[in-house]
Amino acid sequence: MAGAPTRPRPVPAVTRPRPLTAAGLLVAAALVVATVLLAGMAAVGTGRAGDPDGAARAAPAYTPSAAGTLRGLAPPGTLIGTAVDPRGLNLDPAYPGVLAAEFNAVTAENAMKWRNLEPSPGVYAWAGGDQIVDLADRNGQAVYGHTLVWHNDVPDWVSPDWPAQRLREVLRRHVTAVVAHYRGRVWAWDVVNEVLAEDGSLRDTLWLRKLGPGYVADAFRWARQADPDARLFVNEYGTEGRTAKADALLELVRRLRADGVPVDGVGFQGHLDAERPPEGVRGNLRRFAALGVRVAVTELDVRVRLPATGEGLRRQAAVYRDVLRACLDVAACASVTVWGFTDARSWIPGYHVGFGAACLFDADFRPKPAHAALLDELAARRRTGG
Numbered sequence: 157m158a159g160a161p162t163r164p165r166p167v168p169a170v171t172r173p174r175p176l177t178a179a180g181l182l183v184a185a186a187l188v189v190a191t192v193l194l195a196g197m198a199a200v201g202t203g204r205a206g207d208p209d210g211a212a213r214a215a216p217a218y219t220p221s222a223a224g225t226l227r228g229l230a231p232p233g234t235l236i237g238t239a240v241d242p243r244g245l246n247l248d249p250a251y252p253g254v255l256a257a258e259f260n261a262v263t264a265e266n267a268m269k270w271r272n273l274e275p276s277p278g279v280y281a282w283a284g285g286d287q288i289v290d291l292a293d294r295n296g297q298a299v300y301g302h303t304l305v306w307h308n309d310v311p312d313w314v315s316p317d318w319p320a321q322r323l324r325e326v327l328r329r330h331v332t333a334v335v336a337h338y339r340g341r342v343w344a345w346d347v348v349n350e351v352l353a354e355d356g357s358l359r360d361t362l363w364l365r366k367l368g369p370g371y372v373a374d375a376f377r378w379a380r381q382a383d384p385d386a387r388l389f390v391n392e393y394g395t396e397g398r399t400a401k402a403d404a405l406l407e408l409v410r411r412l413r414a415d416g417v418p419v420d421g422v423g424f425q426g427h428l429d430a431e432r433p434p435e436g437v438r439g440n441l442r443r444f445a446a447l448g449v450r451v452a453v454t455e456l457d458v459r460v461r462l463p464a465t466g467e468g469l470r471r472q473a474a475v476y477r478d479v480l481r482a483c484l485d486v487a488a489c490a491s492v493t494v495w496g497f498t499d500a501r502s503w504i505p506g507y508h509v510g511f512g513a514a515c516l517f518d519a520d521f522r523p524k525p526a527h528a529a530l531l532d533e534l535a536a537r538r539r540t541g542g
């Protein structure tokens with residue numbers, strides 16, 4: 157095949173995720189079976205229909221597809237991850253079983269955002285993030301940290317009226333405290349998230365206005381100091397294909413690295429519309445990889461207009477598959493992470509009115525055509541060794 161991937165693929169973590177030994181695999185398999193059984197029993201026990209925002213969702217017990225699981229079929233060194241939502245974890249009986257069985261990496265969907273971690277100055281609320289990291293350990297999953305510096309989810313107590321020096325110090329403390337807390341347990345961090353405006357200039361945020369453009373480099377240096385082994389990423393949306401914004405991101409990363417800033421990777425969020433998929437994803441990932449960084453698809457979901465039709469779900473499946481393919485074709489691509497795996501908990505209907513059904517599993521935790529398409533792609537590559 158043209159553009160065949162170069163092997164061997166790099167293991168994304170320096171030491172994480174640890175390869176499972178045979179004994180570890182047995183334990184992991186037993187855990188998955190136990191979780192699935194428990195989840196099934198709990199589902200029978202509750203027997204209630206759920207709603208996306210709060211209540212538990214009853215669902216039939218999950219049984220892995222005869223074709224295998226995503227993590228089972230993933231090539232060595234490639235992470236297939238999902239964002240984790242504690243509501244799903246704590247409320248949906250089927251959620252933990254699917255999470256453990258299908259994915260070998262996780263990202264906290266919201267639990268590690270600043271607003272949630274430090275509700276008041278110096279008072280940290282680690283429980284949500286810790287729950288996810290502890291579970292990931294038990295499941296043999298790598299953890300991708302999300303996110304240190306963002307214009308959203310800054311706690312209300314951080315005041316835009318503070319002088320620059322105070323803001324800078326508060327940001328430094330935040331980055332340092334969070335990275336240090338998860339040191340050795342998070343293989344990579346989104347150090348800065350969505351720092352570009354649509355036209356490719358640096359986004360007009362509190363941080364840019366008060367601290368100037370140097371805040372980006374500062375954040376990377378603080379993060380490196382707090383955990384020298386964690387890979388440090390810039391994360392962005394609208395840059396999956398060859399857009400003007402992607403050009404600007406490429407230039408930003410090139411310049412940062414030329415200045416000696418420790419940028420190790422570029423994350424492409426991948427919040428996609430099945431009707432308007434990005435073009436040239438593989439070539440785009442490659443040109444970033446050529447800078448010497450890792451790349452990753454960090455927040456993949458593919459929304460369709462509601463009500464979802466069979467045709468919509470088929471298109472969605474093709475988009476999911478194309479993105480996975482692009483990543484697998486680029487040796488520096490460390491992971492594909494979906495932004496939640498069940499339509500029961502997806503953020504999409506709340507943010508993109510009229511759209512939804514964006515995930516690999518439906519609201520009842522049944523696998524959709526997109527899941528089958530990913531399994532098929534992974535299995536095909538196993539057969540051909542590609």
Ligand code: XIL
Binds near residue numbers: 266503
């Ligand atoms: C979203 C979460 O999925 C929602 O639950 C939350 O209400 C808002 O944030 N880009 C990002 C993610 O980097 O953190 C966002 O996650 C989705 C867009």
